[in-house]
Structure formats: structure tokens, C-alpha cells
Amino acid sequence: MTKGNINVSVENIFPLIKKFLYSDHEIFLRELISNATDATLKLKHLTSVGDAKVEYGTPLIEVKVDKKGKKLHIIDQGLGMTAEEVEKYINQIAFSGAEEFLDKYKDSAKDSGIIGHFGLGFYSAFMVAKKVEIITKSYTDAPAAHWTCDGSPEFSLTKSKKTERGTEIILHIADDSTEFLEEARIRALLLKYNKFMPIPIKFGTKEINDPDFTPKTTKDKDGKETTEPHKKITVDNIINNPNPAWTKQPADLKDEDYKDFYRELYPMQFEEPLFNIHLNVDYPFHLTGILYFPKMTNDLNIQKDKIQLYQNQVYVTDNVEGIVPEFLTMLRGVIDSPDIPLNVSRSYLQADGAVKKISSYITRKVADKLKSLFNNNREDFEAKWNDIKIVIEYGMLSEEKFFEKADAFALYPTVDNKYYTYEELFNKIKANQTDKDGKLIILYASNKDAQHSYIDAAKAKGYEVLLLDSPIISHLMQKLESTKENITFSRVDADNIDKLISKDDTKISKLTDEQKTELETVLKEVIPSEKFMVQLEPMDSDATPFMITQPEFMRRMKEMQATGGGGMFGMGNFPEMYNLVVNTNSPLVSEILETKTKKKQERLINQSLDLARLSQGLLKGEELTNFIKRSYEMIK
Ligand SMILES: Nc1ncnc2c1ncn2[C@@H]1O[C@H](COP(=O)(O)OP(=O)(O)OP(=O)(O)O)[C@@H](O)[C@H]1O
Numbered sequence: 335m336t337k338g339n340i341n342v343s344v345e346n347i348f349p350l351i352k353k354f355l356y357s358d359h360e361i362f363l364r365e366l367i368s369n370a371t372d373a374t375l376k377l378k379h380l381t382s383v384g385d386a387k388v389e390y391g392t393p394l395i396e397v398k399v400d401k402k403g404k405k406l407h408i409i410d411q412g413l414g415m416t417a418e419e420v421e422k423y424i425n426q427i428a429f430s431g432a433e434e435f436l437d438k439y440k441d442s443a444k445d446s447g448i449i450g451h452f453g454l455g456f457y458s459a460f461m462v463a464k465k466v467e468i469i470t471k472s473y474t475d476a477p478a479a480h481w482t483c484d485g486s487p488e489f490s491l492t493k494s495k496k497t498e499r500g501t502e503i504i505l506h507i508a509d510d511s512t513e514f515l516e517e518a519r520i521r522a523l524l525l526k527y528n529k530f531m532p533i534p535i536k537f538g539t540k541e542i543n544d545p546d547f548t549p550k551t552t553k554d555k556d557g558k559e560t561t562e563p564h565k566k567i568t569v570d571n572i573i574n575n576p577n578p579a580w581t582k583q584p585a586d587l588k589d590e591d592y593k594d595f596y597r598e599l600y601p602m603q604f605e606e607p608l609f610n611i612h613l614n615v616d617y618p619f620h621l622t623g624i625l626y627f628p629k630m631t632n633d634l635n636i637q638k639d640k641i642q643l644y645q646n647q648v649y650v651t652d653n654v655e656g657i658v659p660e661f662l663t664m665l666r667g668v669i670d671s672p673d674i675p676l677n678v679s680r681s682y683l684q685a686d687g688a689v690k691k692i693s694s695y696i697t698r699k700v701a702d703k704l705k706s707l708f709n710n711n712r713e714d715f716e717a718k719w720n721d722i723k724i725v726i727e728y729g730m731l732s733e734e735k736f737f738e739k740a741d742a743f744a745l746y747p748t749v750d751n752k753y754y755t756y757e758e759l760f761n762k763i764k765a766n767q768t769d770k771d772g773k774l775i776i777l778y779a780s781n782k783d784a785q786h787s788y789i790d791a792a793k794a795k796g797y798e799v800l801l802l803d804s805p806i807i808s809h810l811m812q813k814l815e816s817t818k819e820n821i822t823f824s825r826v827d828a829d830n831i832d833k834l835i836s837k838d839d840t841k842i843s844k845l846t847d848e849q850k851t852e853l854e855t856v857l858k859e860v861i862p863s864e865k866f867m868v869q870l871e872p873m874d875s876d877a878t879p880f881m882i883t884q885p886e887f888m889r890r891m892k893e894m895q896a897t898g899g900g901g902m903f904g905m906g907n908f909p910e911m912y913n914l915v916v917n918t919n920s921p922l923v924s925e926i927l928e929t930k931t932k933k934k935q936e937r938l939i940n941q942s943l944d945l946a947r948l949s950q951g952l953l954k955g956e957e958l959t960n961f962i963k964r965s966y967e968m969i970k
Pocket residue numbers: 365369370373410412413414415423424427428429431452453454455456457501
């Protein structure tokens with residue numbers, strides 16, 4: 335028997351380990367299972383190259399809870415260790431590794447969520463155990479060894495009778511960590527961290543129907559059929575899927591396999607993903623993964639299931655901020671890379687060269703995939719547009735590279751369900767929608783019903799009206815206006831249509847200047863000036879007499895502020911202000927002017943104003959009630 339001190343210089347390491355990231359104690363299990371996996375994979379390698387003359391077989395890792403004995407066992411059938419190796423790897427290397435790790439991060443531990451994810455290794459067992467035993471038998475002929483340490487720097491190392499190859503770690507769970515003696519807790523942890531690890535993990539047993547047994551059906555004398563119960567057998571309960579889809583080649587996977595894997599990842603999601611992107615690079619970094627585009631709502635805040643980050647099939651985190659470009663964090667799926675440095679803080683991560691490359695690779699891959707989906711099946715892409723546009727528009731706003739690439743597949747749908755790329759739209763409307771100053775005016779609506787009359791007026795002129803309704807669209811329009819030359823987006827209700835796209839043909843007003851001044855005075859007496867700016871316009875005689883518009887600039891700034899960033903400071907607080915466009919060529923307007931009875935004139939103005947408000951959805955509450963009352967009186 336050997337007795338000794340692990341390292342006298344840091345007597346206080348165990349209390350430190352215990353305190354270290356107290357919220358992350360649970361990672362001990364992942365660390366120990368990772369070691370067991372490594373030991374098994376190392377043996378696999380040694381047998382495959384002929385360096386270990388033993389049968390590899392079909393090794394398992396077993397996790398056992400002994401609630402009574404207050405112990406947790408992790409047993410592997412990997413390469414094991416000799417006493418000398420325990421001395422070297424556990425007492426020296428692992429310990430100095432843990433020591434170094436703690437030394438480096440004890441102060442900054444709380445500055446980021448990611449530090450606690452990796453690096454503490456074997457000694458993380460002491461976060462939950464008051465005593466740890468290692469019983470290990472090397473694949474070589476060396477006798478088995480038994481190491482015990484009670485949480486002080488003292489350890490003992492003796493011979494053991496263990497005959498099967500592999501390592502058993504026994505944790506004597508500390509009194510403040512008894513939660514780890516609950517089967518349900520351990521099962522949940524295994525499913526969280528080890529669901530896709532490459533070696534099968536056994537946790538208890540389960541009963542299943544014996545596949546070799548066919549139940550017999552017999553008939554009694556009355557002809558009633560009875561089937562005997564199915565024979566049950568007990569089998570190992572394997573908690574993980576050692577070969578998850580992302581580790582396979584895309585060529586070996588069918589559409590259904592991707593969907594099955596999505597269900598495996600998100601058992602609570604009942605909606606199918608729209609499509610997936612298989613990531614697979616070897617150079618200049620290693621990265622595999624599958625990203626899914628789920629159906630998106632217009633609510634940017636809803637994002638329940640996140641992308642999961644793995645390192646060699648070991649779950650690390652579902653916080654991929656800094657690794658995946660922000661606009662893609664709305665996607666779901668898995669990323670697995672051994673090259674992402676995880677024991678560093680987030681701010682460091684964002685500046686890390688490898689991580690930057692990973693992020694731009696993912697962006698490029700997503701853009702390429704979208705482009706090929708668009709090229710290969712445009713109809714299907716159009717059908718999915720509404721569900722994916724928010725990601726694409728967000729990407730165009732936040733990543734310059736993506737903005738450039740998206741030009742080829744970003745769509746601009748019209749109110750009539752046609753979908754144009756920017757170039758197609760440009761060519762389609764260039765001739766008709768360029769105004770007298772040579773500016774191309776792109777008309778859009780945000781709500782087909784609410785802006786119906788304005789859309790109608792634009793369509794009567796042969797203009798195309800887009801339907802742009804995502805919450806960040808005002809930001810995107812702003813960006814497009816500054817990158818594309820000489821274009822302006824205008825919502826159809828931003829002004830009267832002849833003003834929105836003003837051509838050279840100036841309309842002649844039926845009213846003389848004198849009559850106009852008189853009309854203005856009459857209108858201003860009735861119309862509240864704090865809400866409406868009266869604007870006289872000579873329009874077509876059959877165009878609406880009264881029309882309410884809201885200038886594009888003001889409205890857009892308010893919208894941009896409401897969705898964060900951009901916009902002009904303070905605009906959000908401006909009161910709602912509308913223009914009231916009065917068509918001086920309308921027969922009704924002439925009638926208002928010619929009406930001699932003051933009361934009747936007032937009634938006509940109010941009625942027309944209310945109708946204009948009604949068509950903008952602005953007539954509500956008491957004002958709506960009064961309008962209805964007045965309308966009944968008029969038809970009585
Ligand atoms: N189950 C095991 N079977 C065989 N060897 C093991 C086992 N567990 C630990 N070891 C040995 O002990 C060493 C130290 O383990 P530890 O977990 O502290 O560090 P690590 O696995 O090398 O690195 P990491 O910090 O990433 O976990 C391992 O490198 C390995 O040689």
C-alpha cells in the first residue's frame with residue numbers, strides 16, 4: 335500500500351473545487367463519463383492498430399445509483415490503469431491540471447457562463463463526493479489498483495482483486511449533494527449531457543416484449559378468441575444514441591432521417607422543421623452539425639428550443655451566443671466542434687480567430703443552402719417564405735456578407751401573392767414607378783385589409799404594391815435605400831398616390847385660388863388642427879374626396895424605434911400626426927364649398943372626415959358611435 339500527499343503546496347484545493355461554480359456541480363457526471371468514453375475509445379484505437387492484444391467487443395459504460403450505500407458508480411470497460419498510471423495520471427497530471435485550472439479561473443469564474451463547462455476533469459468528482467475510489471484494471475497484465483481519497487490531499491493506493499478490464503469510479507456522495515442519489519436526477523443529467531455520446535451508456539434495465547416470441551391465439555368452444563400475453567424480457571436500458579445523425583455523411587441520410595433526428599432533439603416539438611442544413615468541415619477547423627429552420631412567428635422573443643453546442647458528442651451548452659451569428663440563433667439544431675475554446679470567457683470567445691471563422695463559415699453555408707433551395711424549387715421556397723423571412727431579413731441587417739448573398743434569394747412578395755427578387759422587382763416597376771426626379775418608388779402595404787383603399791388606388795395606376803409586414807422591415811428598408819441607388823420605399827397610405835409617385839403631368843384644379851382659400855377656412859373651422867394637417871390636392875375627380883395619410887418618414891422612424899435600434903432619437907414619443915388630403919376636383923368637395931347652411935356644411939365635412947378615418951381604421955369609441963348615429967339620421 336502506498337500512502338501519500340497529492341500536493342502539499344495547495345492544501346486547500348478541495349474546498350475550492352467544492353465551491354467552484356456552485357451552480358454547475360452537476361457537470362461532474364459529464365466529466366467522469368467523458369473520461370470513461372475516452373478510455374474506451376483509446377482501447378478501441380489500440381486494438382485496431384494491434385497494440386492491445388485484447389478483444390474490444392461491445393463495451394458499455396454503466397452508471398449505478400446505490401441510494402442506501404450513498405454511492406454512485408461509473409463503470410467502464412476501457413483501457414484501465416496500472417498503479418503507476420494512477421500515480422501519474424490521477425495524482426500528478428490530473429491534479430496539477432485541476433490546480434492550474436482553478437488557479438486561472440477562481441477569480442473570473444463568475445464572469446461568464448462558459449468557464450465552468452470544461453477543464454476540471456476527474457477532480458470535479460469532489461464537488462459532490464466526500465470520498466472517491468478508483469478501482470481499475472489495465473488491459474495489460476498488470477494487477478488492478480485501488481485508489482482512495484477522502485477529499486483531503488491524502489490518498490491511498492492499494493492492490494485490488496478486480497479482474498475485468500476497465501475502471502470503476504465510486505463516489506461517496508456528500509451529505510449536501512444527496513440529490514445525486516436520486517435516479518430521476520441522474521437520468522435527467524445523462525439525457526442532458528450524454529444523450530449523443532459515442533459509447534452506449536447503461537442506466538438500469540427495462541422490460542420489453544421478447545422479439546423472438548409470438549403470442550398464440552386460441553379459440554374456446556364458443557369460438558371466442560384469446561391471445562396470450564406477450565413474453566417480456568429484461569434488457570439493459572441504454573440511455574444514449576451513440577450514432578446521432580450529425581456524425582453521419584449527408585449522402586447517407588434521407589429527409590426522414592433528418593426529421594427523426596429533429597424529433598429526438600426536441601421531443602416536445604410537434605411541428606416539423608421547414609428544412610435543414612448539414613454542416614461538415616475539416617479545414618481550417620473541425621465542425622459538424624445540423625441546423626434546422628423551424629417555423630417562425632413574427633414574435634422575435636419567442637425562442638424556446640435553442641441550438642445545442644457539443645464537443646465530440648458531449649453536450650456543452652445551449653448558449654451559442656458569440657459562436658453562431660446572432661441572426662441564426664433563432665434556428666434549432668446541433669453544432670459539434672472540438673475547436674471551440676470553451677474554458678474562456680465570452681468576450682474572449684468573440685475575439686477568437688477560430689471562432690470568427692466558424693461564425694462566417696456557418697453564415698456562408700446557410701446562405702448557400704438558401705440559394706440552392708431557391709434555385710432548385712422556387713415554388714416551395716416561396717411557400718415557405720413567410721416562415722423564414724424573419725431570419726433572412728435579420729441576417730441581411732446584421733451581417734454584411736449575408737446581405738450581399740441574400741440579394742439572390744430574398745423575396746419581396748406583393749399583395750397579390752407574387753414573389754419577386756429585388757432584381758425582378760426592379761425590372762418590373764422601373765418604367766412605371768420612377769418619378770419625375772428619376773427616383774424609383776417602391777410601394778408597399780403592411781396590412782392588406784387596413785390599407786385596402788390605398789392599395790386599390792395604387793393598383794388603379796398599374797403600380798405593384800408589396801406586402802411587407804415583418805417587425806424589422808422598416809430597418810431593412812432603411813438599409814436597402816442606403817445601398818441600392820436612388821430608391822425609396824413608400825407605404826401606400828403615406829400620401830395620395832399622385833404625390834407618392836409624382837409624374838410631370840400636373841393636375842389642374844377645378845377651384846380657383848379664391849375658392850381654395852375659402853375651402854381651407856371652412857375646413858379648418860371643423861377639423862381639429864392638432865390632429866390633422868389639411869392639404870388641398872387637385873386629384874382625379876373620381877378619386878376619394880377626403881383621405882388620411884401619414885408621412886413615411888415619421889411613421890418609419892417610430893416603427894424603427896419600437897423594434898429597437900435605429901430610428902431617430904426621440905421620434906417614438908411624437909404624437910400621432912396625420913395629413914388630411916382633400917381632393918379639390920371631387921364633386922363632393924365642390925358641394926361642401928357651395929352649401930349655404932352652416933350646419934349642413936359642417937355635417938358634410940364631419941361625415942367625410944369620419945369616412946376617411948374609417949378607411950384608415952382610426953375611428954373608434956365615442957367617435958365611431960357618433961358617426962353611426964349621424965349616418966342613420968342622414969338616411970332617415
Ligand atoms: N475512466 C478512466 N479510465 C482510464 N483512465 C482514466 C479514466 N479517468 C481518468 N483517467 C486518466 O486520468 C487522466 C486525467 O483525467 P482528467 O479527467 O482529470 O483529465 P483529462 O481527461 O485528461 O482532461 P479533461 O480536463 O479534458 O477532462 C486522464 O487523462 C486519463 O489518463
